Amino acid sequence: MTARQEIEAYLENQAGLETLRFITCGSVDDGKSTLIGRMLYEAQMILDDQLSELERTSSKIGTQGEEIDFALLVDGLSAEREQGITIDVAYRYFATDQRKFIVADTPGHEQYTRNMVTGASTADAAVILVDARKGILEQTRRHSFIASILGIRHIVLAVNKMDLVDFDQAVFDDIVTDYTELCERFAFATVTPIPVSALAGDNVVARSVNTPWYHGPTLLGFLGAVDTRKALVDHGFRMPVQWVNRPNLDFRGYAGTIVAGKVAPGDEIRILPSGETATVNSIVLGDTELGAAEADQAVTLTLDRDVDISRGDVLVAAREPCETSDQFEAKLVWMAKDSGFHGRTYLMKTGTATVNATISEIRHTFNINTFEEMMGRSLELNDISVVKLALDRPVAFETYADCPPMGAFVLIDRQTRQTVGAGMIDFALRRADNVHRQAVTVNKKARARLNGHPGRVLWFTGLSGSGKSTVANALERKLHAKGFRTYILDGDNVRLGLNRDLGFTDADRVENIRRIAEVAKLMVDAGLIVMTAFISPFRAERQMAREMFEEGEFVEIFVDTPLEVAEERDPKGLYRKARRGELPNFTGIDSPYEAPERPEFRLETQGGSAEKLARSLLEELNLEIND
Structure with missing residues (x-):
């Protein structure tokens, strides 16, 4: 066999091997990076130039004297090398004759919990290191807990530094x-x-003569033999649709990666959430038609008939379909520095579908060191919590425990588009099946005809003392005089009744605005012109409110008064109390106000009376009574 033939045979063999994804985790200095480096070295997966560079780096900044510091092979960040710790998730790829491997070296520090979650989210197994001198530590408990909630079922307890x-x-x-x-x-x-x-290599790749009392596998031996993917292959067929492939008028295919199960031409499939059925006509991979495909393969399916399918739909086995729902209980890992709140709406991405999701309840947060369940109104960086989510439309899902790819999701901030949370669906809420929108005969259009005008919400926002309520009151008098049916939802008045149970923390402010938006929506549906006069300090909640209404129904009015002017007015004495520390979480002082970026109207109250501003606003609104 020629050298070229040997290379081609090797590549063909490697292409047919399955891949095991695993993580290493443990306390700081337990030797995770050293273990991975030693494994790569012993498995002869380090190229000559890499080994030479490792030897040079070890002599310069290593911790093992003249010996090779294998941790440097993995700790790629300069900050990690200088501090001797792992901060980010470092991935390494290697292979043996039996299997390919992707290993994630995850950080041990508690403040990098989110980084560990990132590495563990796709892992099939976890290697949890324990220093033989120290035994089980809090980090061991924490990492085991995280591995458990992420559904990692195979654990290696690597008791390291046995030589010591x-x-x-x-x-x-x-x-x-x-x-x-x-x-x-x-x-x-x-x-x-x-x-x-890990330092000496005992029981990493080869069995150690120093542990004649141990009769189990070596670390690499275990990783090469553990069965992890069979459960997904034997599962019912699941394929989220990535895109609809239409290269010409004669071809329509549905492309995506199969996340579970198998499929073959002739199989009957169901499209979720619509529920329509069709039969697989062919499976296309590039220019080749396949006789079958299974989990982890990216393919294009053609069907026996045209069906309304788009990105975000899920193709499933017709006889083994999964569920759809728009309300869930889930475990959520908070990954953002900015807090998450009950009542706030985020983008939720599950599979290829993106929907709006509101955190409808924070049931509890875990103390991941003691496993204690703690109550809370907000989600903080690295928190692991149990929450309830309400979506704006149903999605196809399975519980994370049964099928991780169909039960995993991320939450994305609607303003910054940054990922703020990663979650795992536990179950759908039964109340989603018991609550249905009731059709009514007298609808919004009918009420608008009776009133002589359509409903609308005029959303006044600005600092306390900016003049929101004063201008809204003046505007209502003018609208009322012209025959418009109106109502003012004022911040203080609502807090005396509907929202009297809420305080002024960020979490309470989010819930305050959510409730007001719901009430305003009902009033607009009744055909009223409703004015809301609230600080409503956060852009996310104002955007959430806007999206609850039809096009043209929501008008944002920014009463733009500088803080120093509002504080000088101080009609209720609130700024003085806040400055003295008697009124915590006061907007503009120790709680932020996020000014609108593109309001429909901007009112500057300096030098203008409320009557003048209301008159000008009425003219620009161009509202009319229908004859």
Whole structure:
């Protein structure tokens, strides 16, 4: 066999191997990066030039004297190399004759919990390192808990630095006993303890002569044999549609990656959430038609008939369909520095579908060191919580425990487009099946005809003391005199009744505006011109309110009064109290106000009376009574 033939045969063999994704995690200095580096070295996965560079770097900034510091092979960030810790998630790829591997070295510090979640989200197995000298630590408990909620079912307990305890079996056995007790609360399928020395290579790739009392697998041996993907392949067929492929008038295909199950021509499939059915006509990969396809393959399916299918729909086995719902309970990992709040709306991306999702309830947050459930009204960076979500339309799903690709989602901030949370669906809420919108005979158009004008919401926003209520009151008098049916929802008045249970924290402000938006929507549906006079400090909630209304029904009016002017007016003495520290969370002082970027109207109250501003606003609104 020629060299070229040998290379082609090797590449063909590698292409047919399955891939195992695993993470390493543990406390700081437990040796995660060293373990991965040693594994790559022992498996001869380091190129000569990489090894030379590693030797040079080790002599310069390594921690092992003249020996190779294998941790430097993984700790790629300069900040990590200087501090000797892992901050970000470092990925490495290697292969043996049995399997390909993607390993994620995740950080041990508590403040980098979100980074660990990122690395663990696609992992099939987890290697949790424990320093033999220290035993089970809080980080061990935390990482095991995170691995459990992320659905990782196969755990390796790598008791590292056994060389520093003279490979004492009693030390190893005590740690295994402690960890076994810890795992009684978790749903791991297997827990495999292995005594190792990452620095010296004991039981990493080759069996160590220093542990004659240990009869289990080596670390690489276990990773090469553990079965992780079979469950997804044996699952019912699931394929979120990425895009509709129409290269010409004679071809219509539906492209995506199969996340679970198998499919073949002739199989009957169901399109969710519509529920329509069709039969697979062909499976296309490039210029080739396949006889079958399974989980992890990206393919294009053609069907026996034209069906209304678009990005975000999910193709499933007709006889094994999954559910659809628009309300869920889920576990959520908060990944943003800005807090998350009950009542705030985000973009939710699940599979290829993107929908609006509101955090309708924060049930509790976990203390990930003690597993204690704690109540809370907000979500903070690295929090792991149980929440309820309400979506603006149903999506196809399965619980994360049954099918992770169909139960995973991320939340995205609607303003910044940054990912703020990663979640796992636990179950759909039954109330979603019990509550249905009731059709009514007298609708919005009929009420508008009776009133002589359509409903509309005039959303006044600005700092306390800016003049919102004064201008809104003057405008209502003028509208009322002209025969318009109106109502003012004033911030203080509403807090005396409907919202009397809410305070002034950011979480309470979000809920305050959500309720007002719902009430305003009902009033617009009744055909009223409703004016809301609230600070409404956050752009996200004002945008949420806007999207609840039809085009042209929502008018944002920014009463633009500088803070120093509003504070000088101080009609209720609130600024003085806030400055003295008697009124916490006061907008403009110790709580932010996010000014509108593109309001329909901007009113500057300096030098203008409320009557003059209301008259000018009435003219520009161009409202008319129908004859």
